Amino acid sequence: MKNNRIDMKLSLLLASFLVVLILACQGGSAIKHEQYVAEGFTLFQTHCANCHQRDGKGLENLYPALSTDYLKDKNQVICWTKNGVHQPMTVNGKSYNRAMPANPGLKELEIAEIMTYVYATWGKETEITTVETVKAALEKCPPK
Amino acid sequence: MNKLIIVLALFSLWSCSGSSERLPILGERDTVKKMVDGKEIVDTVYHTIPDFKFVNQEGDTVSAQNFNDKIYVADFFFTTCPTICPVMKKQMKKVYEKFKGENEVAILSHTIDPDHDTPAVLKEYAKDLGVSGTQWMFVTGNREKIYEIGEKQYLVVAGADSTAPGGYIHSGAFVLVDKQKRVRGMYNGTDEAGTQRLIADIERLRKEYKDEKQ
Numbered sequence: 001m002k003n004n005r006i007d008m009k010l011s012l013l014l015a016s017f018l019v020v021l022i023l024a025c026q027g028g029s030a031i032k033h034e035q036y037v038a039e040g041f042t043l044f045q046t047h048c049a050n051c052h053q054r055d056g057k058g059l060e061n062l063y064p065a066l067s068t069d070y071l072k073d074k075n076q077v078i079c080w081t082k083n084g085v086h087q088p089m090t091v092n093g094k095s096y097n098r099a100m101p102a103n104p105g106l107k108e109l110e111i112a113e114i115m116t117y118v119y120a121t122w123g124k125e126t127e128i129t130t131v132e133t134v135k136a137a138l139e140k141c142p143p144k
Numbered sequence: 145m146n147k148l149i150i151v152l153a154l155f156s157l158w159s160c161s162g163s164s165e166r167l168p169i170l171g172e173r174d175t176v177k178k179m180v181d182g183k184e185i186v187d188t189v190y191h192t193i194p195d196f197k198f199v200n201q202e203g204d205t206v207s208a209q210n211f212n213d214k215i216y217v218a219d220f221f222f223t224t225c226p227t228i229c230p231v232m233k234k235q236m237k238k239v240y241e242k243f244k245g246e247n248e249v250a251i252l253s254h255t256i257d258p259d260h261d262t263p264a265v266l267k268e269y270a271k272d273l274g275v276s277g278t279q280w281m282f283v284t285g286n287r288e289k290i291y292e293i294g295e296k297q298y299l300v301v302a303g304a305d306s307t308a309p310g311g312y313i314h315s316g317a318f319v320l321v322d323k324q325k326r327v328r329g330m331y332n333g334t335d336e337a338g339t340q341r342l343i344a345d346i347e348r349l350r351k352e353y354k355d356e357k358q
Contacts, residue, residue: 050229051226059233059273060237061273062230062233063230098272101310
């Protein structure tokens with residue numbers, strides 16, 4: 001009986017500790033997410049918005065709108081961001097086949113920030129895209 | 145002969161004032177003295193765009209004659225440009241939509257990457273931008289001639305630069321040319337304010353010509 005009570009107390013303590021921990025971490029990751037989104041926003045304006053536009057809606061039949069059809073494969077988008085892409089695509093019923101340029105100078109952290117911004121804005125994601133995710137995706141990119 | 149160099153900045157300030165005055169005439173100007181009826185008068189000779197020969201998106205040769213009796217807007221770009229060109233084209237599209245079908249107004253976009261931007265590539269680009277017909281011409285031609293007309297005549301920067309993204313540097317300016325082929329305004333083609341000022345000035349120029357006729 002006595003042992004049981006101690007167990008109860010202990011597990012209560014543990015549980016509340018866990019709750020505090022989770023709350024604290026959530027707070028931390030929310031702040032990190034905001035930081036990534038802010039940095040990603042700036043990078044997106046510099047490297048992407050000329051073509052895809054600030055609102056991501058693209059330009060006529062020249063540059064496609066950012067669409068979940070292609071965003072759903074994040075690893076592929078990471079590769080395209082770094083290495084560029086040139087292949088037939090269909091977005092919102094319009095076909096595109098114009099080269100998107102590579103960004104060889106973008107660092108892994110910068111790509112992670114751009115992805116975080118893009119997926120927060122057009123993919124409704126609330127988690128950051130980590131540098132590890134970017135690194136792993138880049139290692140598996142098809143050869144140029 | 146007296147050569148005067150007009151300070152562009154002064155003029156852009158003047159043109160910013162938004163008054164109903166006539167638009168300034170930009171570029172270098174000369175004055176020549178000549179005798180008329182036994183009296184000496186001083187005439188001003190303005191900088192004008194000389195003749196040129198380029199090929200448009202339809203594969204047709206285009207010269208300054210194609211712009212006789214037209215107010216036109218000139219700019220420089222290339223189809224694979226990753227930086228300011230898409231923004232400029234988005235803005236120029238607004239100018240195009242505004243004056244679509246008006247015989248008196250034309251647009252002349254020069255590629256600064258003629259090796260890549262053949263008439264066929266330009267046609268595809270125009271189509272994808274939603275432009276049909278030739279009121280808006282996209283022209284290609286001899287590389288040196290394009291850079292030269294850009295820098296010497298339209299007073300903008302255009303050229304190859306391996307350090308720039310995409311390999312070329314060029315100005316984001318829209319250049320307004322009147323029916324006498326004189327430069328009447330320079331506008332920032334990468335922002336909305338510049339574009340709206342251009343549209344307003346085209347209207348002003350049209351009015352100048354209409355008033356002159358009466």
